[in-house]
Amino acid sequence: MRADAARNLELLLTTGARLLVEDPAASIAAIAAEAGVNRRTVYRRFTGRDELLLAVCRARLDAIEAVIAAARLREAPVPVALHRYVEGIVGVNRKWPTEIAKVCADPEIGARRLRAIDEVDAFLRRATGEGFFRPGVPTRWASGVLARLVRLSARRLPGLSDAQAADVIVETFLRAFRRDELAGGPVDDVGNQDQQRHREPVGDGFEPRRAESEQGVQTGHDQPGEEQ
Numbered sequence: 281m282r283a284d285a286a287r288n289l290e291l292l293l294t295t296g297a298r299l300l301v302e303d304p305a306a307s308i309a310a311i312a313a314e315a316g317v318n319r320r321t322v323y324r325r326f327t328g329r330d331e332l333l334l335a336v337c338r339a340r341l342d343a344i345e346a347v348i349a350a351a352r353l354r355e356a357p358v359p360v361a362l363h364r365y366v367e368g369i370v371g372v373n374r375k376w377p378t379e380i381a382k383v384c385a386d387p388e389i390g391a392r393r394l395r396a397i398d399e400v401d402a403f404l405r406r407a408t409g410e411g412f413f414r415p416g417v418p419t420r421w422a423s424g425v426l427a428r429l430v431r432l433s434a435r436r437l438p439g440l441s442d443a444q445a446a447d448v449i450v451e452t453f454l455r456a457f458r459r460d461e462l463a464g465g466p467v468d469d470v471g472n473q474d475q476q477r478h479r480e481p482v483g484d485g486f487e488p489r490r491a492e493s494e495q496g497v498q499t500g501h502d503q504p505g506e507e508q
Contacts, residue, residue, distance in 0.1 A: 290339075291315050292322060294375060297336045301379045308332060337384035340376035341392050347372060348396060353403035358412045361403060362453075366430060367446035373434050374442070397423070413457045422457055429453055 295315035299306040308329050312319040326332045347368030351361045381393070404422050407413045413422065429449045437445045 288315075288317050288321070289325070292317050292332075293336050293339050296332055297340070297376050297380045300333060300336065300383065301377045304383055333383060334386055334389070336376070336380060337386065337389045340372065340380060341389060341396070343372045343376060344369070344396055345392070348399050353399055354406070358403075358407045358410060359450075362407070363446055363450050365400070365403070366426075366449050366453075367442050369430050370433055370445045370449070371442045373430065378431055378434070400426075411459060414459050417457055425456065426453055 292311065292315045296306075296311045299311050299314060306329075308322055308326065309319050311332070312322045322332070326335065347365060350368060351364035353361050353365060356364070384390075401419050401423055404413070404419050404426075408415060408417065408419075426449075429452055433440075433445045433449055437448060440448070
């Protein structure tokens, strides 16, 4: 794909994400007009609105998966991986609104999303197993809190850069879940050092997946973009 065509496609998809959140019935014509892209060009690539919506959802998940890979959640030091992940997800949510996930009903999208959730949950379990988080904290509780903090930052921290917003989110999260022996020390040292070395963007705080608890009661998750 030519560079100008790639730019037009990304502009079309990001504009589509924003407009479809504002108006789920937004037409391709309206999205193309807002993006400044010729409508005939859009129809050559997408057969209809549903196909455009699916492309938006896939682009958002592509960005999330790239963040997870860049954060190296399975092997990087916990504070470094956590800050990389949060900074990247903040960037993804600013570019691809979390609310768009509400209208992504495609099975492939759902399966990819669950795999990403599993990666984050596995990271949180690793952090607990390595003694970084307090023992006994349910993984899905920690995952849900992290997701809400990331989503909240989009509305409450709009003036901060992705890295600065990540500083606030990580500090808040660690003050709640970090092991008592580690509490009280500088929260951001490792994350800030990592920022100095890695300035490239690294993108949905995920809600914990729906599952059955040990008591047999189903514990669901909010749709991205909703707050309690």
